[in-house]
Amino acid sequence: MKTLLPTSIAGSLPKPAWLAQPETLWSPWKLPEDELAEGKLDALRLAVQNQLLSGIDIVSDGEQSRQHFVTTFIEHLNGVDFEKRKTVKIRNRYDASVPVVVDAVTRPEAVFVKDAKFLRQLTSQPIKWALPGPMTMIDTLYDDHYKSREALAWEFAKILNQEAKELEAAGVDIIQFDEPAFNVFFDEVNDWGIAALERAVEGLKCETAVHICYGYGIKANTEWKKTLGDEWRQYESVFPKLQKSSIDIVSLECQNSRVPMDLIELIRGKKVMVGAIDVATSTIETPQEVAHTLRNALKFVDADKLYPSTNCGMTPLSRRIAAGKMQALSAGAAIVRGELA
Ligand SMILES: [Zn+2]
Numbered sequence: 337m338k339t340l341l342p343t344s345i346a347g348s349l350p351k352p353a354w355l356a357q358p359e360t361l362w363s364p365w366k367l368p369e370d371e372l373a374e375g376k377l378d379a380l381r382l383a384v385q386n387q388l389l390s391g392i393d394i395v396s397d398g399e400q401s402r403q404h405f406v407t408t409f410i411e412h413l414n415g416v417d418f419e420k421r422k423t424v425k426i427r428n429r430y431d432a433s434v435p436v437v438v439d440a441v442t443r444p445e446a447v448f449v450k451d452a453k454f455l456r457q458l459t460s461q462p463i464k465w466a467l468p469g470p471m472t473m474i475d476t477l478y479d480d481h482y483k484s485r486e487a488l489a490w491e492f493a494k495i496l497n498q499e500a501k502e503l504e505a506a507g508v509d510i511i512q513f514d515e516p517a518f519n520v521f522f523d524e525v526n527d528w529g530i531a532a533l534e535r536a537v538e539g540l541k542c543e544t545a546v547h548i549c550y551g552y553g554i555k556a557n558t559e560w561k562k563t564l565g566d567e568w569r570q571y572e573s574v575f576p577k578l579q580k581s582s583i584d585i586v587s588l589e590c591q592n593s594r595v596p597m598d599l600i601e602l603i604r605g606k607k608v609m610v611g612a613i614d615v616a617t618s619t620i621e622t623p624q625e626v627a628h629t630l631r632n633a634l635k636f637v638d639a640d641k642l643y644p645s646t647n648c649g650m651t652p653l654s655r656r657i658a659a660g661k662m663q664a665l666s667a668g669a670a671i672v673r674g675e676l677a
Contacts, residue, residue: 340676341630341644341669342393343662346547346587346611347405347466347514348649349383349398350658359652361554362404376401377454384458386659391666394510394643395461401451405514405649406468406476407435409448413495415441415481422478427520430556437479437488443495449502456507465508467496469515469546470532471524486528493535504542511537512545512587519548522573530577537582545585545609546578549648550593553616561593568594575602585609589647591621591629600636608637611647612668613661618653620660626668631675639676644669 355375356363367375383398402408410416418435426432452465468476470489482488500511513533518525537544548571551557564570571588578586579602587609589595600608612629613621630644644665650658 339393340639341642341673342462343644343665343669344392344394344464344609345387345396345398345650345662346549346609346615346646346648347396347399347512348402348651349386349400350651350653350655351400352379352382352655355379355400356403359654361552361651362407365403377451380451380454381458384455386655387662388459388461390659390662391670392662393461394464395455395459396464396466397451397455399466399649399651401448405466406473409468409499410435410473410477412445412447413441413443415439416477424478426475427517427551429520429560432476434477437477437481439481441488441491441495443498446502447499449499449506452503452506452508462509463507464510464512464545465503466512466514466547467499467503467536469513469517470496470536471521471529472515472517475517475521485524486532489528489532490535493532496536497538500536500540504540508542510543510545510585511540512547512585513537514547514549516547516549516551518546518574519550519570522570525574526577530574530581534582543584543607544582545587545607546583547587547609547648548574549587549589549611552648553614553652558616564594566594567596569596569599571595571599572602575599579603579606585643587611587645590633591626591647592617593647597632598636600633604636607641607643608633609643609645610637612644613646613665615646615648615650615653615661618657620657621664621668623664623667623671626664627671630668630672634672
């Protein structure tokens with residue numbers, strides 16, 4: 337990356353109102369089946385333009401063609417029955433009605449590769465593509481086949497690796513795996529979660545990232561955060577092992593969170609996507625606030641390894657606010673870039 341402090345968003349952007357109900361998770365598509373594919377690509381084009389106009393350096397698809405960051409990927413796999421649903425507690429936090437794994441899971445064809453090729457055509461900037469991580473995938477399902485979280489995660493890791501290799505071939509520069517579950521199941525992360533993630537990135541030459549957040553800015557998550565105390569030390573449990581892993585970039589939630597910034601020291605040597613935009617509030621950060629967070633992070637990560645980002649996806653926000661937050665991120669990064677020059 338040539339630019340110092342290259343900015344990116346963690347994942348999703350709000351969708352246009354003609355495509356899906358805004359400010360809503362799992363919002364159903366509004367277009368009829370025969371217009372949907374084209375509509376999703378039009379939305380992707382707008383998401384790219386919004387990022388470029390906001391000065392974002394590493395461009396993503398804004399997850400415009402996905403209903404949900406985990407479910408949509410799983411919908412394309414065999415072995416999961418979406419008609420048969422069970423209610424489970426996901427992230428140990430809230431009940432959700434989820435599909436059931438009924439047979440061996442396989443990926444009959446590429447899931448996002450066409451969309452990634454389209455994104456590649458739209459910009460010459462570096463591009464990033466997010467996939468769900470294996471642990472977060474199994475945590476969003478009921479397993480009636482493998483009867484082992486580890487065994488199922490391993491199968492998903494193999495499938496993710498096939499998809500990631502095709503995304504790399506399509507020109508994706510950074511493949512990111514979203515693992516909010518890493519902030520919840522510490523023993524499993526250390527026992528097999530990071531190993532499964534490394535299986536997912538096996539043989540890749542592009543850069544790889546893991547996004548570990550405290551979840552979207554929805555009520556179940558903000559309520560949970562209130563129970564975590566004054567200092568959020570969850571990252572401390574998984575960083576030492578992650579530091580030794582082959583993952584290049586770690587994406588974290590830092591803005592308005594109670595994560596002690598010095599925990600970043602534990603992943604010294606990794607590139608760090610520092611969340612400097614809070615996605616759980618509609619208040620747009622000032623560039624100075626963003627700069628303040630980045631300066632704090634710079635005490636623990638070298639400038640050439642600091643990637644300013646958002647805490648998490650922005651699906652639950654309005655488009656106007658998401659655009660304002662991206663502009664604040666760019667402006668804040670520019671302030672610190674100026675100070676470093
Ligand atoms: Zn997130």
